[in-house]
Amino acid sequence: MxxxxxxxxxxxxxxxxxxxxxxxxxxxxxDQDSLLINRNIYGHFAEHLGRSIYDGLYVGEASDIPNTDGVRNDLIEALKNLQIPILRWPGGCFADTYHWMDGIGPKEDRPTIVNQWWGGVTEDNSFGTHNFLNLCEELGAEPYLAANIGSGTVKEFADWIQYVNHDGTSPMADLRKENGREKSWGVKYWGVGNEMWGCGGNMTPEYYANLYRQYATFMTSWDNETGLYRIASGANVDDYHWTEVLMRDVPHNLIEGVALHSYSFVEWGNKGDAVDFNEAQYFSTMHTALRMEELVTKHSAIMDKYDPKGNIELIVDEWGGWYDVQEDTNPGFLYQQNTMRDAMIAGVSLNIFNNHSKRVKMANLAQTVNVLQAVALTDGAKMLLTPTYHVMEMYKVHQDAKLxxxxxxxxxxxxxxxxxxxxxxxxxxxxxxxxxxxxxxxxxxxxxxxxxxxxxxxxxxxxxxxxxxxxxxxxxxxxxxxxxxxxxxxxxxxxxxxxxxxxxxxxxxxxxxx
Known part of the structure; x- marks a missing residue:
């Protein structure tokens, strides 16, 4: 050109x-015959982290805050207005400690666990699979489930797929019906672990590639007519070797997407304040945000080498600004304010994803509410929409449009x-x-x-x-x-x-x- x-x-x-x-x-x-900008580029991410799920999305059915099955109505309305296409859950690092059967059945019978990654708080599992998938139905969004590979088993993963996708007679389908859901949800998108190079198990790419092959082999679509979309835990920022190993060692009939995670900040270990920052810190943050162009280009080139027809897609399922937590809040909750700097991160990142829509087919902003670069913040009954929310709202016109x-x-x-x-x-x-x-x-x-x-x-x-x-x-x-x-x-x-x-x-x- x-x-x-x-x-x-x-x-x-x-x-x-x-x-x-x-x-x-x-x-x-x-104006030429071109690709569509996949609407899933405008996806979101909600992890069991801090006040993301509890007090953010979920306030409980008995709350005085107006809700639908325990989820705040004001947030549901706001996300519908964004035409949110896809929502990733339950993590993040939390995913590889989460056992899905803890979050089904009568709430009084559900076990509690300690969230070892985020603040050491007790998780009562009151928000589980049914809550999340029913919320996605309410939003008109595709669910994206991140499965436990780090501390789970192949059987546990396979049972979860059967539980949410099988409409016939089977142990897991029968259990779902006992828990009040007759028809399956037909979940298409599945993450096979999360950050396996770090909190998912500190694995080498070679080890994870073999483990991925095992898990992917036992993933059955059941009654989901569209089949399953399997997303491998991909590289951390510029770990191009990770992408190379996955593309080289995983048979292409076992994989549909490769993930990439990259955050914007002043510098790692000194992320700076979310509001009280100077121009040097702003410039540094924008430097890391704009680096997404280089990352997507280079990871795509590796994928092109092994997959010239573009059958495997690049999934940027964690991106956004990351700063020091707000003063006097739990350091493990990652609560931060959202300024015009974050609007800049959102705008340039989404432009990069749009322009690379040949390979980038999904991106998930981290995170939806009260965590990192959130589109909404809550305080009791109050809720506000951030500058990032407004950028996402302005850009929603690109969803499924021709690039x-x-x-x-x-x-x-x-x-x-x-x-x-x-x-x-x-x-x-x-x-x-x-x-x-x-x-x-x-x-x-x-x-x-x-x-x-x-x-x-x-x-x-x-x-x-x-x-x-x-x-x-x-x-x-x-x-x-x-x-x-x-x-x-x-x-x-x-x-x-x-x-x-x-x-x-x-x-x-x-x-x-x-």
């Missing part, structure tokens, strides 16, 4: 570093001698031929002018929304829950197929053709 350079004048101004001047860039958008490839040279965001691409863009066309363009400017100080060549499209004009605020550290609170919300955006001009927009510093804009 052809790339467009900055004009000579804008290059000179940029290199001289004049403050207050906006850089300019031109974006080519192609429109973009080509451009980004202006740079520079800080103390280092530079990052300031502008991130992805585009799509839905089944009604409506074009959507999502653009992000991560520069903390400078606006950026972006020009789009849309001469090949039949467009009359655009509507647009923007998410922006006065300071990078701005966030929504329970006292001011709508400090940051999407607003109408008018700082653009469209004439004869040429669209010019001015992106304010640290802003997210989504445009819709009309």
């Amino acid at each position: 052809k790339k467009n350079s900055l004009t000579r004048l804008s290059i000179v101004l940029f290199l001289l570093g004049f403050s207050g001047l906006s850089a300019q860039t031109k974006v080519d958008i192609e 429109l490839p973009v080509s451009f040279d980004s202006p740079q965001y520079s800080y103390e001698g280092e530079s990052l691409p300031a502008v991130s863009v992805s585009a799509s066309k839905d089944d009604k031929n409506v074009i959507h363009i999502s653009a992000v400017n991560i520069d903390s100080e400078k606006e950026n002018e972006v020009e789009f060549d849309l001469s090949g499209f039949d467009i009359d004009d655009f509507d647009a929304e923007i998410l922006v605020s006065d300071k990078l550290q701005d966030h929504n609170t329970f006292d001011i829950p709508e400090k940051i919300i999407p607003k109408q955006f008018k700082d653009f001009k469209f004439k004869r197929g040429n669209l010019k927009i001015t992106l304010p510093p640290f802003s997210v804009v989504v445009l819709e053709s009309k």
Whole structure:
């Protein structure tokens, strides 16, 4: 694809570093037979961690907080509004200590366990398989179950599949019916362990590949007409050897997806505060967020080597910002606030996933509520929606739309001698031929002018929304829950197929053709 350079004048101004001047860039958008942006890229992740499940999703049937089968109605409504496509559960690290039969049957008979990974709290198993799968039905979302490989057995895993998917007569199907569910749920997506290089067992990739082969062999779809989608526990960030071993050693008829985990932070071991951060910490966080482009590209290249037809898919089932926990909260609960910095992480990450939709078919933001880069935070009966929620809401228009490839040279965001691409863009066309363009400017100080060549499209004009605020550290609170919300955006001009927009510093804009 052809790339467009900055004009000579804008290059000179940029290199001289004049403050207050906006850089300019031109974006080519192609209309061609292309891939669909899989809606599962907009997936979510809910682990038994801190206040994610209990007090987040689940308040119990007897709660004064309005609920449906114990799940907060306000959160159900918010997730429905996101058109949440898929939800991953019960972990995370918790998955490889979780025994699913502890969470079924009469609640008074369920055993308690200690959550050894997250805070050492007692888990009473009141939220289990039925609760989660019924919630997914309520949301209209696909369930994604992460199974216990680290401390479980092949039989335990196979029994869980039979319990949720078998409609005939069998020991596990009969047990499900005794527990009040006649029809199976037909669960398609299954994670075969989680982070097997770490909390899942500190395994070598060679050992895990053999273990995966064993478990995958005993996975039976039963009455699920679409079959099972088996996801191998994949690499930690840039462990390319892990991906190489899985693609080389696992027969391709036993695997549908390979996972990848990568978080954004200031630096590992010194993640910094979620709200009280400076520009150096912001720049470092954006550096790790934008590295997702490199990670997806290099892991995809390894997958291409062994799977040139793209039958096995890349699943980024944990991503998001990770900072030090909020002061005076349990350090094992990973509760943090959500600022405009997180909106930047969300915007650029989703653009990367969209643009790599040839191989990336699912991504799961960590996590849904009260943990890490959550889309919602709760405090008793109160709930607020974070800037990340609003980015996900603005971007939902890309779900299952046709990817429109973009080509451009980004202006740079520079800080103390280092530079990052300031502008991130992805585009799509839905089944009604409506074009959507999502653009992000991560520069903390400078606006950026972006020009789009849309001469090949039949467009009359655009509507647009923007998410922006006065300071990078701005966030929504329970006292001011709508400090940051999407607003109408008018700082653009469209004439004869040429669209010019001015992106304010640290802003997210989504445009819709009309």
